[in-house]
Amino acid sequence: MTLPDCPNFKSHFAELLSHALHTLSNTDLDINIEFARPKQTSHGDYSCNLAMQLAKPLRQNPHTIATILVNAMPSSPYLEKVEVAGAGFINLFLTVQTKQQFPHIVLKKNKEFGCGNYGEKKKIQVEFVSANPTGPLHVGHGRGAAFGASLCNVLTAAGFSVSREYYVNDAGRQMDILAVSTWLRYLELNGQSIFFPTAAYQGEYVRKMAQLIYKAHGNRYVHQDKPLPENLFGQKEKKEVDPEVLLDQLILDTKNFLGQDYTYIHNFVLTEQLGDCRNDLMEFGVVFDTWFPEQTLFEDGMVAHVIKLLEQKNYLYQQDGAIWFRSSDFGDEKDRVVQRENGQFTYFASDIAYHLNKFQRGFERIINVWGADHHGYIPRMKGALQALALDPSKLEIALVQFAVLYRNGVKAPMSTRSGEFVTLRELRQEVGNDAARFFYLLRKSDQHLDFDLDLAKSQNNDNPVYYVQYAHARVCSVLEQWGENSSILATVDTALLTSAVELSLLQKLIDYPEMIDVAARELSPHLIAFYLRELAGEFHSYYNSTRFLVPEVPLRLARLALIASVRQVLANGLTLLGVSAPEKM
RNA sequence: GCCUUGGUAGCUCAGUGGAUAGAGCGACCCCCUCCUAAGGGGUAGGUCGCAAGUUCGAUUCUUGCCCAGGGCGCCA
The missing domain is CATH 1.10.730.10 (Isoleucyl-tRNA Synthetase; Domain 1)
Structure with a gap:
C-alpha cells in the first residue's frame, strides 16, 4: 500500500464517523467531531469522544452509541482496528504499514x-516590532521580533502570502525629543554649559551621535551669531513644573532657533537609529518587505483626509481646544484626542490613516503584533475602523508581553528614555542568535516572560x-x-x-x-x-x-x-x- | 476603581471538557572497549490559588474571592 499524498487523518476519520452518525440518526445534530491523541498507546493513535457528546441528545448510554457508530463506520485502508473503551471512547489504531x-x-x-493550504494563498499582512527609532532595540523588542518573524514563517508554510511590515514612527514627538537631546549633547561638546533635562534621552548612544555631528560639522549647529534660548540654561526642574511641558517648550525653542538646520539634526538621528535597528534585526534573522514611514501619511495628506472623513461622518468634536474622536460610540471607555491643543496630530490620528492605508492595499487579513501594554488601544483602533465603515474583524491584534528582566535577582530597568536597558544586540552577543530566538519562543507570546539575564547568559549548554x-x-x-x-x-x-x-x-x-x-x-x-x-x-x-x-x-x-x-x-x-x-x- | 494576563513539582514553564496532569532545570542513583555523554535510563517531588456553579465527567468552561504582573496621557 502506498499513500498518495500526506493524508489528514483527523478529517478523514471525521468523515467516516459523520457517515456512521447519519445512518444512526436522522436528526440534524450539530456536533463537531474531534480527535485527541491519547497519551497511552493502548488507547490507540487517535481517540474520539463523540459517543459521550451524543449520550444526552440521544438518551442512550455512551458505550452503546459508540458500539453502534463503530459498526456503522465505513472501513478505511489506514485503520488496523477501532475499539470502544472506557466510558465510551472510540479509539482508532493506524495500521503499521500506514505509519x-x-x-x-x-x-x-x-x-x-x-x-499546508490553510491560507489558500490569501494576502496577509503582519506588522511587527515597529519600535520608535529613538534608541537601540532592547530585549522586549527582541521578543516581538522573534515572535513576528516566526509567525510569518508559519503563516507562509500554512499557505498564506505574507507581507512583513515595520511601521516607522518618524513623525512624532519622541523623535523631536531625541533630536533635541542630541543637539544638547552636541552643545556640550562645543563647550556650552547647558541644562540637560532628566526627561530627555539619557543614553550613551545620544552622546555618540552628537560626536558624529561634531566631527563632521564642528560648531556649525551652535549658531554662534545669536544667543541660545534662555530655556536651555539654569532651568532647575522644579516640582511644580511638569517636565514634559518643559520638554515641549524646549522642542519649540530648538526648532525656532535652528530653523532649517533642525531638519538636518532630526533626519540625522532618524537615519542613524533606523539604520542601527535595521542592521540589528537583519543580524537577528528578521527582515521586512516594507518599512512604512509615518511621515508619508502627513506628506501625502492621508492624515488630513482621514480626519476630514471622520468629521464628515460627525465622529469628531472640539473640546478644551483639542479635537476628539467619539470612540466611546464604539465601545471604548472614553473619547480620544486626534489633534492636540497645540495643533499637533496625535499618534492615534496618523495610526487611523495608516490602517486605512493598510485596508486600501487589499490584504484579506491584517495582523498587528503589539506589546501587551497597548491592549487598551485596541477598542479605539477598531472603533476608528468602524467609523470609516471598514470591517474591524479583518484586523487581528496579537499581543506580546514584554520580557521582564532580572539581573542578580533584581528587576532591571527597561526605559529607553533613561538609557538603562539591556539591548537586543547585547543579548545576541552573549547568548547567540539561535539561543535567543529559541528562548523567546519557548513560552506563549501573551505570557509574561521572566528573563533571568545571568541564567540566560550562562546557560549555553543547558x-x-x-x-x-x-x-x-x-x-x-x-x-x-x-x-x-x-x-x-x-x-x-x-x-x-x-x-x-x-x-x-x-x-x-x-x-x-x-x-x-x-x-x-x-x-x-x-x-x-x-x-x-x-x-x-x-x-x-x-x-x-x-x-x-x-x-x-x-x-x-x-x-x-x-x-x-x-x-x-x-x-x-x-x-x-x-x-x-x-x-x- | 476599571480593563487585561497569570497562580500547575523546590525553580522556570507547557498542556487538556475525558482515561494514570507533563517537560526542562535543580536533587539523588545508574549507563561511554558502543553511530558525538551538548545524550540516555531511573527515583523523589502535585490539594492544577480558594469556593460555589454548569456537566455523565472540570485542572480546563462560568461566577465570586484571594494573590501577582501589565495597562488605564492632548506619549508612542
Whole structure:
C-alpha cells in the first residue's frame, strides 16, 4: 500500500464517523467531531469522544452509541482496528504499514513537508516590532521580533502570502525629543554649559551621535551669531513644573532657533537609529518587505483626509481646544484626542490613516503584533475602523508581553528614555542568535516572560536549543559515517521499523503537518518549539536504545530512512523558528 | 476603581471538557572497549490559588474571592 499524498487523518476519520452518525440518526445534530491523541498507546493513535457528546441528545448510554457508530463506520485502508473503551471512547489504531509510509513522504517532500493550504494563498499582512527609532532595540523588542518573524514563517508554510511590515514612527514627538537631546549633547561638546533635562534621552548612544555631528560639522549647529534660548540654561526642574511641558517648550525653542538646520539634526538621528535597528534585526534573522514611514501619511495628506472623513461622518468634536474622536460610540471607555491643543496630530490620528492605508492595499487579513501594554488601544483602533465603515474583524491584534528582566535577582530597568536597558544586540552577543530566538519562543507570546539575564547568559549548554540542534547534528554524523548517497533512502523498504520507539517516532512525524496547521490558526509559533523538543527527545532515546549502522542492510536502510526523516523535520521546524540546523556541534 | 494576563513539582514553564496532569532545570542513583555523554535510563517531588456553579465527567468552561504582573496621557 502506498499513500498518495500526506493524508489528514483527523478529517478523514471525521468523515467516516459523520457517515456512521447519519445512518444512526436522522436528526440534524450539530456536533463537531474531534480527535485527541491519547497519551497511552493502548488507547490507540487517535481517540474520539463523540459517543459521550451524543449520550444526552440521544438518551442512550455512551458505550452503546459508540458500539453502534463503530459498526456503522465505513472501513478505511489506514485503520488496523477501532475499539470502544472506557466510558465510551472510540479509539482508532493506524495500521503499521500506514505509519511506515511516512519516511517516504517526508523524504520526498523535504523542505515542503509540513506545508499546508490553510491560507489558500490569501494576502496577509503582519506588522511587527515597529519600535520608535529613538534608541537601540532592547530585549522586549527582541521578543516581538522573534515572535513576528516566526509567525510569518508559519503563516507562509500554512499557505498564506505574507507581507512583513515595520511601521516607522518618524513623525512624532519622541523623535523631536531625541533630536533635541542630541543637539544638547552636541552643545556640550562645543563647550556650552547647558541644562540637560532628566526627561530627555539619557543614553550613551545620544552622546555618540552628537560626536558624529561634531566631527563632521564642528560648531556649525551652535549658531554662534545669536544667543541660545534662555530655556536651555539654569532651568532647575522644579516640582511644580511638569517636565514634559518643559520638554515641549524646549522642542519649540530648538526648532525656532535652528530653523532649517533642525531638519538636518532630526533626519540625522532618524537615519542613524533606523539604520542601527535595521542592521540589528537583519543580524537577528528578521527582515521586512516594507518599512512604512509615518511621515508619508502627513506628506501625502492621508492624515488630513482621514480626519476630514471622520468629521464628515460627525465622529469628531472640539473640546478644551483639542479635537476628539467619539470612540466611546464604539465601545471604548472614553473619547480620544486626534489633534492636540497645540495643533499637533496625535499618534492615534496618523495610526487611523495608516490602517486605512493598510485596508486600501487589499490584504484579506491584517495582523498587528503589539506589546501587551497597548491592549487598551485596541477598542479605539477598531472603533476608528468602524467609523470609516471598514470591517474591524479583518484586523487581528496579537499581543506580546514584554520580557521582564532580572539581573542578580533584581528587576532591571527597561526605559529607553533613561538609557538603562539591556539591548537586543547585547543579548545576541552573549547568548547567540539561535539561543535567543529559541528562548523567546519557548513560552506563549501573551505570557509574561521572566528573563533571568545571568541564567540566560550562562546557560549555553543547558539551553534547549542545543538539545534540538544536537539531535540534528547527530543524524548528520550518522549519515556521514554511513557514507552513501542519502537520496536512496526515500524509496527503501521501511517495513522493518516495528519497535515501540520506532512507531512512536513515526507517529511524531505524522503529527508535524497538523502541528503547523494549528500553529498558524492560533498564531502560536511557540508550538513549534515545544514540538521540536519532543521530537528531539524521542530521537535521543532512539539513538541510545538502537544502533542504526547495523550489518543487516535492509534493517540499516530502514532505520537510516527514519532518522533522515527526523533530520528533515527538525530542520524544517528550526527554519520556521529562525534557528540554524548545524551538521556538526 | 476599571480593563487585561497569570497562580500547575523546590525553580522556570507547557498542556487538556475525558482515561494514570507533563517537560526542562535543580536533587539523588545508574549507563561511554558502543553511530558525538551538548545524550540516555531511573527515583523523589502535585490539594492544577480558594469556593460555589454548569456537566455523565472540570485542572480546563462560568461566577465570586484571594494573590501577582501589565495597562488605564492632548506619549508612542
